[in-house]
Structures are given as structure tokens and as C-alpha cells.
Amino acid sequence: MKAIDRSVFYDSDTPLGDVVLSSRVRLARNITGYPFVNRAAPDQLTEVMHRVQSSQLGSVFEHGTRWVNLQSSDVSDRGMLFERNLISKPFSEGTHPRCVALSADGCASIMVNEEDHLRAQIYAGGFKLHALVGSMTQLDRSLERSLEFAFHPRFGYLTACPTNLGTGIRMSVMLHLPALRILDELEKMRRAAKELKLAVRGLHGEGSDAHAELFQISNQITLGRSEEDLLEEFAGVIVPRFVEYERQARQRMLETDALETTDRAHRALGVLRSARILTLEAAFKYLSRLRVGVALGIIDSVAMSTVNRLLLEVQPAHLARIRSIPASAADDDRAARATHVRATLDG
Amino acid sequence: MTRLCDHCDQPATVHETVIKTGVAHEVHLCADHARAHGYVLPATTGAAVSITQILQAAQQSQPRAPERTIRTCPSCGMTIANLQAVGLLGCPDCYKVFEELLSGVIQRAQDGASIHVGRHPAQAATLIDRAALRNRLAKELREAVSSEEYERAARLRDRLSSLGTAGDDDLGATLNTPALP
Ligand SMILES: [Zn+2]
Ligand SMILES: [Zn+2]
Numbered sequence: 464m465k466a467i468d469r470s471v472f473y474d475s476d477t478p479l480g481d482v483v484l485s486s487r488v489r490l491a492r493n494i495t496g497y498p499f500v501n502r503a504a505p506d507q508l509t510e511v512m513h514r515v516q517s518s519q520l521g522s523v524f525e526h527g528t529r530w531v532n533l534q535s536s537d538v539s540d541r542g543m544l545f546e547r548n549l550i551s552k553p554f555s556e557g558t559h560p561r562c563v564a565l566s567a568d569g570c571a572s573i574m575v576n577e578e579d580h581l582r583a584q585i586y587a588g589g590f591k592l593h594a595l596v597g598s599m600t601q602l603d604r605s606l607e608r609s610l611e612f613a614f615h616p617r618f619g620y621l622t623a624c625p626t627n628l629g630t631g632i633r634m635s636v637m638l639h640l641p642a643l644r645i646l647d648e649l650e651k652m653r654r655a656a657k658e659l660k661l662a663v664r665g666l667h668g669e670g671s672d673a674h675a676e677l678f679q680i681s682n683q684i685t686l687g688r689s690e691e692d693l694l695e696e697f698a699g700v701i702v703p704r705f706v707e708y709e710r711q712a713r714q715r716m717l718e719t720d721a722l723e724t725t726d727r728a729h730r731a732l733g734v735l736r737s738a739r740i741l742t743l744e745a746a747f748k749y750l751s752r753l754r755v756g757v758a759l760g761i762i763d764s765v766a767m768s769t770v771n772r773l774l775l776e777v778q779p780a781h782l783a784r785i786r787s788i789p790a791s792a793a794d795d796d797r798a799a800r801a802t803h804v805r806a807t808l809d810g
Numbered sequence: 811m812t813r814l815c816d817h818c819d820q821p822a823t824v825h826e827t828v829i830k831t832g833v834a835h836e837v838h839l840c841a842d843h844a845r846a847h848g849y850v851l852p853a854t855t856g857a858a859v860s861i862t863q864i865l866q867a868a869q870q871s872q873p874r875a876p877e878r879t880i881r882t883c884p885s886c887g888m889t890i891a892n893l894q895a896v897g898l899l900g901c902p903d904c905y906k907v908f909e910e911l912l913s914g915v916i917q918r919a920q921d922g923a924s925i926h927v928g929r930h931p932a933q934a935a936t937l938i939d940r941a942a943l944r945n946r947l948a949k950e951l952r953e954a955v956s957s958e959e960y961e962r963a964a965r966l967r968d969r970l971s972s973l974g975t976a977g978d979d980d981l982g983a984t985l986n987t988p989a990l991p
Contacts, residue, residue: 493902495902497901498885499899502888502901578898607932614931615926618924619926621902621905625899625920628916629927629928630928630929660921685920686916686923686925686926687926687962689965690929692965
């Protein structure tokens with residue numbers, strides 16, 4: 464899976480990239496003439512797979528497409544794809560006929576037979592929602608040349624779950640909010656998100672404490688607004704507002720205790736450069752502290768993209784891949800994680 | 811005679827043959843387990859509102875229907891009870907069969923919206939019943955104005971005017987956004 468190691472994944476050098484780790488746009492579509500996945504027979508699901516595999520995917524996939532059949536793929540492939548959010552947990556664990564298309568740069572995927580027949584995703588480091596929505600529109604148009612999508616004049620594009628109806632589009636950003644956490648203002652952030660009809664989740668959708676400074680926010684509403692309105696509201700108003708909350712918190716943190724803030728960042732770098740044992744929790748904790756130090760200009764010897772890359776590579780399947788051992792054989796190897804982090808920061 | 815829940819000793823209120831990826835399962839669940847056991851929405855949908863809960867509320871608020879009016883989707887065999895248990899529709903035709911029941915559910919899940927105003931597939935645009943759609947949009951517009959939801963009203967007005975004057979190409983207009991470099 465060498466093809467998917469590209470820096471576009473890690474590069475958050477965009478406006479708002481100090482807080483926005485990555486952007487993602489997802490599209491849900493179903494093909495007419497078949498039941499939705501939850502009521503389709505295996506041979507119908509196989510047919511859906513063949514229909515999608517023989518259709519033109521257009522410019523997003525122009526540099527090549529890799530199809531992975533989930534019924535025959537190995538566990539570490541699935542783990543890698545899951546850690547990169549290119550496939551979902553239920554999709555990686557299912558048993559029914561399903562496959563995923565991966566673009567050459569690893570930034571786009573189309574899950575076939577997830578909850579809907581097609582779940583396309585395009586991903587980029589940093590804040591790039593406008594470009595991603597443009598690419599998704601092209602992908603949608605391209606798919607539509609060979610596939611007829613279920614559409615209802617009143618409800619729009621039809622999905623198995625009514626929460627995805629209409630445009631079928633969900634936009635999301637992964638936010639790095641360490642200062643809000645340190646100042647104990649995450650609850651305020653969650654309330655604001657709820658009022659704005661946004662979903663808030665942890666790194667991989669679960670509320671795991673290990674990744675407690677990374678939050679994914681996404682639009683919940685998919686019906687009654689055009690794609691342009693959704694984009695304008697989410698990317699133009701909502702995301703900048705959350706970024707501003709975090710930036711202000713970072714400034715307050717600096718103003719109230721510059722020495723402690725500076726010490727926290729340098730201490731994190733010290734641990735990451737010297738530790739011989741790193742649990743996933745510890746790696747996330749210190750990388751998060753290092754990242755905010757880099758964003759505030761406290762640390763200038765480490766690139767932001769290096770920190771972003773390590774946030775991915777300390778996860779179990781990535782770590783196993785780097786060490787060229789099967790994921791199933793790799794216990795959570797704390798020593799290997801520490802070695803990889805040291806080598807990356809020194810190199 | 812009372813059949814008990816598959817998972818506890820409470821009487822089952824949902825009796826269903828659930829077809830999941832081609833395999834039929836007999837399912838008997840109490841109200842709690844129907845909601846709780848495995849039939850909740852997959853995490854990937856990220857739904858803040860549980861559709862099964864809204865559906866149950868919608869069903870309960872309606873006058874008790876005689877047994878024979880329980881509808882089944884002719885295309886996929888989905889029933890209201892199954893819909894409530896799984897929280898997912900079975901096929902595109904389900905949206906027609908259960909439209910009445912669903913429209914309230916959809917409005918609650920979608921912040922009051924019940925009419926699509928986004929992009930259309932190029933092929934479907936020719937199949938749209940424009941007159942019916944125009945009537946529904948006009949009705950929503952009147953409601954939006956009378957409840958002083960002016961942003962929503964403006965969107966509906968835009969959609970109405972594009973329906974009234976323009977051809978299919980306008981409905982299928984793509985986003986004017988730059989592609990990835
Ligand atoms: Zn029970
Ligand atoms: Zn149906």
C-alpha cells in the first residue's frame with residue numbers, strides 16, 4: 464500500500480491549518496433497481512459492486528484506482544484504511560459482499576455496500592473544504608454517467624437513513640483543540656456545536672479519551688439546503704468560528720502563563736525525542752502538546768506536517784506496516800512506537 | 811401465548827422477520843430491546859436523532875390503526891415494525907409507501923426541512939412532476955413566511971423561480987468551485 468503515502472495527507476499548511484488538522488467530504492448515493500444494502504441479497508450486493516467497478520470514476524481517480532475486496536483483503540490493509548478514516552468500522556468488520564475504491568494518492572475512497580450502495584469520501588490535510596466539495600461534485604457527475612441514482616422530487620437523493628437524505632453530502636473537519644481542553648471549555652464548544660446542528664465525534668467516531676484533543680465536527684442537516692448553502696455555512700461561518708474559539712484560548716493560555724505554556728511544548732518534544740516506551744495514549748498526548756507548540760511558534764525545529772504524520776503513524780496498523788510485520792502479529796508495541804517517533808523527529 | 815423478548819423476560823412487542831443481507835432472522839423484541847439491541851443506527855451515520863425513536867413517537871401519536879392497514883413495501887417487503895426496529899429504509903420505494911409517516915420524521919431530523927433544494931441528477935430532472943413540486947414549494951414558502959423563517963423562505967423562493975423559468979440545465983447546475991490542484 465505504498466501508493467497511499469503522500470504528503471497531501473499530512474500537510475495542514477492552509478489557512479486555519481493551525482487548528483484544522485484535516486477536511487473531509489462524504490457523499491451518499493444508491494443505485495435505482497436494487498434494495499438498499501440492509502435488505503439486499505448477497506447476489507444483488509455483488510451486482511451493485513460490479514456496476515460501480517465498471518463505471519467511470521473521473522478526475523478524482525485519474526491517477527489510478529485500487530479496488531480492495533473486503534471479503535478477501537488482509538487484516539492490516541483494513542486496519543490502515545480504518546485508521547485513515549477511508550473505511551468505517553462497520554464496513555471493515557462486515558461479512559457481506561463489499562469493496563472499496565482507493566485513489567492513487569490515498570485521499571479518496573468509495574465504499575461500495577456500506578450503509579448505502581455508495582459512500583464516497585475525499586480527504587485532505589488542513590482546511591480545504593471548498594476544493595473537496597468541487598472534487599466531489601465532479602466525482603458525482605462522473606458516476607452519474609454510468610449509474611442511475613435513486614432520487615425523489617421532494618426528498619432529493621434517497622438514502623437508507625433519512626438523516627442523509629437530500630444532498631447526501633456531509634462535510635467535516637478534524638479540529639485540534641488542546642487549549643480549549645486545558646482551559647476546561649470543551650463543554651461550551653459541545654453546546655455551541657449542538658445548537659448549530661453539528662455532530663461532534665472523536666478521532667475515529669468514538670469518544671475515546673486517548674484522542675481527547677482531536678474532534679471531528681460535521682453538518683447534520685442534508686435536506687432543504689443546496690450544496691452551495693451548506694458549504695457556505697459550514698466552511699464559511701461555522702469552522703472559522705470554532706477555530707477562533709481555540710485560537711483565543713491559545714492566546715489566553717500564553718498570556719496567563721507563558722512560561723508554563725512554553726515549558727509544556729518543550730517538555731513534550733523532550734519526551735518524544737528521548738522516550739524508549741510510548742503507549743498510544745502518551746504518544747497522542749505529547750504529539751498534541753508539541754503540535755500546539757509548533758502552531759504558536761514556540762517550537763520551530765519541527766515541521767507541522769511531521770507532527771501531523773506522526774499522529775497517524777503512531778496508530779497500531781500504521782506502526783505494524785512501517786515495521787513490515789502483519790498487524791495481527793503486532794501487539795501494541797510501545798517500544799517500536801517510541802523508536803519510530805525518535806527516528807522521525809531526529810531525521 | 812405471550813411471546814417474550816429474545817433478550818429479556820418482558821413481553822415482545824416487535825415480531826419481525828428481519829432480512830439482513832439475504833438471510834432471514836425471526837426477531838421478537840420488547841420495546842426497550844427493539845431500540846437498544848443491535849438495531850440502533852450504525853455509528854457512521856452520525857445521527858444525533860435516533861430515527862427509530864422518532865418513528866415510534868410518530869406512530870404512537872397517530873390514532874391506533876386497525877391491523878389490516880399496516881403497510882408493507884411491495885418492492886422490498888419492509889414493514890412499519892421492521893422500519894422502527896432497524897431505523898433504515900429498505901429501498902427507494904419505501905419513501906413512497908411510508909411517505910406520510912416519514913415526512914414528520916424527516917422534518918424533525920432535518921431541522922424543519924422537508925423539501926430538497928440541492929442538485930438534481932441530470933436524468934431524473936426530466937422525470938420530475940414539476941406542477942406538484944411547484945405546489946409543494948409554494949405551500950412551504952407560505953408556511954416559512956408566516957412563521958417568519960425568512961432565510962428558508964428565500965431559499966424556497968429561489969428554487970421556485972428556477973422551476974418556473976428555467977429548463978433542466980439550471981436544475982442540474984454544478985457547483986462553481988475550483989478543482990483540487
Ligand atoms: Zn427485552
Ligand atoms: Zn421498500
